[in-house]
Amino acid sequence: MKCCLCLLLFSHLFLNTIAWNCEVIPGTLKQIDAGLGIVGGVNNDNEAFLFLGTRFEKIGSSLKHFTVGPAGELGANSSNNVFKFADGSFKEIPSIQLKQVDAGGDQIIVGVSPVEDVFCLIKDANNARPSGDAPWIQLAGKLKYYSCGPYSCWGVNGAGNVVIRRSVTGATCGSPGAFEAVDGALSMVEVASDGNVFGVDTQGSLFQRVGVTTSNPPGLRWTGFSICPNGHKHGSSVSLRCSAETLCSSPPPTLTWSSTPRIPLSESSRLQELILISDLNFTATHSQHRVTFTCTITYQLQDENKTAHNNIDLHVQYAPKISNSSSCIRTDVTVCFCEVDGNPSPELEWHLSGRPVTNSSNTFVSEERLSSTDLRSSITLHQSLTHTSTMQCVILFSVLIGVAGVALVR
Ligand SMILES: *[C@@H]1O[C@H](CO)[C@@H](O)[C@H](O)[C@H]1NC(C)=O
Ligand SMILES: *[C@@H]1O[C@H](CO)[C@@H](O)[C@H](O)[C@H]1NC(C)=O
Ligand SMILES: *[C@@H]1O[C@H](CO)[C@@H](O)[C@H](O)[C@H]1NC(C)=O
Ligand SMILES: *[C@@H]1O[C@H](CO)[C@@H](O)[C@H](O)[C@H]1NC(C)=O
Ligand SMILES: *[C@@H]1O[C@H](CO)[C@@H](O)[C@H](O)[C@H]1NC(C)=O
Numbered sequence: 001m002k003c004c005l006c007l008l009l010f011s012h013l014f015l016n017t018i019a020w021n022c023e024v025i026p027g028t029l030k031q032i033d034a035g036l037g038i039v040g041g042v043n044n045d046n047e048a049f050l051f052l053g054t055r056f057e058k059i060g061s062s063l064k065h066f067t068v069g070p071a072g073e074l075g076a077n078s079s080n081n082v083f084k085f086a087d088g089s090f091k092e093i094p095s096i097q098l099k100q101v102d103a104g105g106d107q108i109i110v111g112v113s114p115v116e117d118v119f120c121l122i123k124d125a126n127n128a129r130p131s132g133d134a135p136w137i138q139l140a141g142k143l144k145y146y147s148c149g150p151y152s153c154w155g156v157n158g159a160g161n162v163v164i165r166r167s168v169t170g171a172t173c174g175s176p177g178a179f180e181a182v183d184g185a186l187s188m189v190e191v192a193s194d195g196n197v198f199g200v201d202t203q204g205s206l207f208q209r210v211g212v213t214t215s216n217p218p219g220l221r222w223t224g225f226s227i228c229p230n231g232h233k234h235g236s237s238v239s240l241r242c243s244a245e246t247l248c249s250s251p252p253p254t255l256t257w258s259s260t261p262r263i264p265l266s267e268s269s270r271l272q273e274l275i276l277i278s279d280l281n282f283t284a285t286h287s288q289h290r291v292t293f294t295c296t297i298t299y300q301l302q303d304e305n306k307t308a309h310n311n312i313d314l315h316v317q318y319a320p321k322i323s324n325s326s327s328c329i330r331t332d333v334t335v336c337f338c339e340v341d342g343n344p345s346p347e348l349e350w351h352l353s354g355r356p357v358t359n360s361s362n363t364f365v366s367e368e369r370l371s372s373t374d375l376r377s378s379i380t381l382h383q384s385l386t387h388t389s390t391m392q393c394v395i396l397f398s399v400l401i402g403v404a405g406v407a408l409v410r
Helices: 001-012 123-127
Strands: 014-018 029-032 040-043 049-050 055-058 061-067 074-079 081-084 091-097 098-102 109-112 116-119 137-143 145-148 154-155 161-164 180-185 188-191 196-199 206-210 220-223 237-244 254-261 267-272 273-282 292-300 305-313 316-322 327-330 335-345 347-352 355-357 363-369 374-381 391-396 403-409
Touching: 014 074, 040 374, 055 220, 061 267, 074 098, 074 109, 109 145, 180 220, 237 254, 237 292, 254 267, 254 273, 335 391, 347 363, 347 374
Parallel strands: 049 403, 145 188
Antiparallel strands: 014 237, 029 040, 040 049, 049 055, 061 074, 074 081, 081 091, 098 109, 109 116, 116 137, 145 154, 154 161, 161 180, 188 196, 196 206, 206 220, 237 273, 254 292, 267 273, 292 305, 316 335, 327 335, 335 374, 347 355, 347 391, 363 374, 391 403
């Protein structure tokens, strides 16, 4: 009778995932901008990088802050000099000092100075390659971070108060409005190129503004924003739990973990009342994506051992990475390859000197999915390129604030 009970209890074996923390993807870059395509970012040593060819490459004088958007690709160095990417390199915009810049508005540049004065430059002046006498407009007020989207700009001041400026257009970046207070306490607010607004508080938690529309730019409220709704984020902690009842078995059952492919696991079992629990706690890494974890329970009965298994497939999200096999070959035609691995699998786009290139009679794009996370794209250009042309392989992925990445292939 007792044994029958034990066998019945086999069906109680369950395996589930509990508790995981979402974290922003760690990695080389500490700041990477949301825009039409990320062209690079800034690492922990305040060095600005672009994807140049097959790797991140440091840009001339180091930038502490980097931005990309309809206004171009801009950065500020540690001396607060401002640079704009043009014709293959960063060119200084003279006569302005900004510690943070943003290119997300309608081709306007906005930024804050070292003393937190707020400046903007209208579309025409930006597009005319800003010079020493560029007509920067100073906005009334002080902010430590200022970011624009398609129809409004958001800022945060030194006290963490959040403000919005409505109806900011390419022609009138400074007027007619003023800053209006919005609820919330943040250390950074960023408007994505689709108008979505994201904030980060002093604890590093990510928030999204709910209800932001063209007719109601301030939206309704902040909501905690999970960037890993369907899987574990690279770098987040994962806990897998397997449990089994011990009621009638003596000696008690054993729980063991295994994985396919095999990775080293450290597990710990404990008895809680009459339930044996084994937790497998670890930090998710991208190499664990699609690994199957198996919990095996073994009951030692009088004359036989009974085992049961339960499986779970781990899904780990990780930022796209351009493979070092990406490159261009230039003969009478130019052929470029770009290979990128990321989960969710990113989309790729080709840009020639900043402009998207599509499939046409003299450009041929082909894509091949090497796996569920690996994408390879090649472009063949039947045209000669000028010395200064740059070929960019642009990664588009949407999990993390709709950001995107770019590789520059010269
Ligand atoms: C920032 O750029 C300016 C102008 O190019 C340069 O003089 C200065 O040395 C740079 N600062 C740093 C820290 O690289
Ligand atoms: C594993 O994580 C779970 C859930 O967070 C926790 O209850 C348990 O104590 C952890 N076990 C170990 C050995 O750290
Ligand atoms: C059951 O498993 C235990 C531990 O692995 C082993 O010592 C024992 O011989 C096994 N019994 C049978 C009947 O296979
Ligand atoms: C590319 O990266 C792989 C592994 O990351 C390395 O083994 C290989 O040598 C690299 N190739 C080049 C050309 O850098
Ligand atoms: C480009 O066009 C060719 C043929 O016209 C097609 O085979 C290929 O899949 C297209 N590439 C993309 C990325 O749509």
